[in-house]
Amino acid sequence: MPPSLLFATDLTARGDRPLDRAVSLAKEMHCDVKLLHVIDKKAAAAQADPAEVSEKIRVDLPEQAAGVDIIVEKGSPPQTIARIAEETGSDLIVTGVARHTSLGDVTLGTAVDYIVRRAPVPVLVVKKRPLRPYRTLVVATDFSAYSLGAVNAAAALFPEAEIHLVHAYAVPYSGWLKSDEVEKEVREEAEEYMEKFLADPGFSEEVRARLHPHIGYGHIEEVIYRALRENDADLLVLGTHGRSGFAQATIGSNAQSMLTGSPTDVLMVRKQK
Structure with a gap:
């Protein structure tokens, strides 16, 4: 059975790097990618319709990622990511950094901490552009x-x-x-x-x-x-x-x-x- 990748994204600009890496890995592993976006219940966008958000994500995806499965849910992002990884039988969670500052990359912090502690599979935190496979x-x-x-x-x-x-x-x-x-x-x-x-x-x-x-x-x-x-x-x-x-x-x-x-x-x- 081929492996399964779950790409968790907050839809920020820096999400293109982990998306590109997830797509690249999927080609290497001959498997599919599931894109997960969690609408935080506490955020300003909490009233957004998941179906509409999913369609917007589909329209904005680059050509090389056109075939990914899109999952949009509401809830606590770290808890939902860990749960979906288990429910979908994912072998790897791919995610990125929250933002970039003059002091360097700032990771997702407590979200990554929670995911690492609770997710049933390894978590890949992507910082660099995927110019080549991991050698x-x-x-x-x-x-x-x-x-x-x-x-x-x-x-x-x-x-x-x-x-x-x-x-x-x-x-x-x-x-x-x-x-x-x-x-x-x-x-x-x-x-x-x-x-x-x-x-x-x-x-x-x-x-x-x-x-x-x-x-x-x-x-x-x-x-x-x-x-x-x-x-x-x-x-x-x-x-x-x-x-x-x-x-x-x-x-x-x-x-x-x-x-x-x-x-x-x-x-x-x-x-x-």
């Missing part, structure tokens, strides 16, 4: 089961892409422990964990052959962004617990800031029950 992925890992799940989900969605596993380490109490020997011990321990992680039976041989391990010293965001640049990566993949939002991400409370600050698109993967 190189960077997956932040802490060697947990959540990281393993994120790697496998990304590998399944993008079977042709290289996967770079990136782990950041730091020397505890570095203000006092400045010995090169201490840093060496910490790095060696991280390398041992990486070896065990790569040997995990949860990886198929096909996926394991695509993994490229990297261990970097420093703050996790610094290490991740450096890996994105050095590998010319298209996509950052983050795994989350899905219990208490980004504070419970496997890579710590840095997940929300990385979702906002990443120069690339971001795939958020919640570990399934």
